[in-house]
Amino acid sequence: MAQRAPYQPALLRLLHGAMVLLVPLASLTGAVVFSNHDGRWWRLPVQVPGDWIDLHGSVGVMLWPLTLLFVIYALSLGRQRLSRAANAAALIGLVLAVGSGKLMEEDWLRSGELDHAVYHLHLLSWLLITGAVIWHVLAALQRGGLSLAASMFRLERRPSDQPWRLGR
Template identity: 55%
Template sequence: MRLLHGATALLVLAAWLSGLFVYSRYDGRWGRLPFTPAGDWIDIHGLIGVGLLVLALPFVAYAFSLGRARLRRATNSLTLVALALAMGSGKLMQEDWLEDGQLHHLVYGLHLLGWLLIGLAVLVHVGDSLRLGGWPLLNSMVSTSLRPGDLPGDWPQQVRRFWKRGR
């Protein structure tokens, strides 16, 4: 789970930052960055979104099975809702809307809302983690050392044990 959580967190950060570059370059109604790095940020953002979708599916499956108790914390639920809104609206967008200056689409507005919510949700999520476990918890989250049970090959057995307990 830590591996999946960490990879998802890195892709959420990459998607959020690339989305900031896309917004700054093509929209910027509420401000632009003083510079936007060169690159085809719409394609980069979309590629990160596809990678995030691949990781988000098992992450959400975990959240609604083994991690169900953790969803009672509003910060965890808010983060998943923001992720779903950002990804769902992103998949509904047309790539050429922003390049053509079509900023009026409802789906684009929802995607911007999802982008804002995911940024807020991650900040609140990290703040809640600091409140609950302090720096030791955050350090354990960013630790790259693997512990027994961290590898994807261990997950099926963990799921079987969960269902046998009757949860």
């Protein structure tokens, strides 16, 4: 064993974990919304039953306050990590997707209004965050392999890990 296993601060793991759960959920429920109500470039072979706009909106409502906390963390205690381009890209994609989502109105797609600038921005940020997160995960794996990736999901906390103490 040459190196100590990588360790991530507990507060980062908590907030980041919420992103890992909620961002894919938002992305997938959003994909169903797109397929059911828009579908201009791509759609599922069937209309999926259910109120997916409502479902997606509920995921969004859980996601945005946690995103706010995560962004505050990343810009303050986590700032050093943002010098890695792939981390910064994931954060920018997240802010764009959540910010444009907050500006969406839930009745636009129901009433066939598919050309609002905010909606286009929301769709663009869907592509951006998807690409950014794939890059982010590949970059983490390339840099630190599975042990770095797994360090983000481990549950133990070192006694020396205090959120207000900068660094590791």
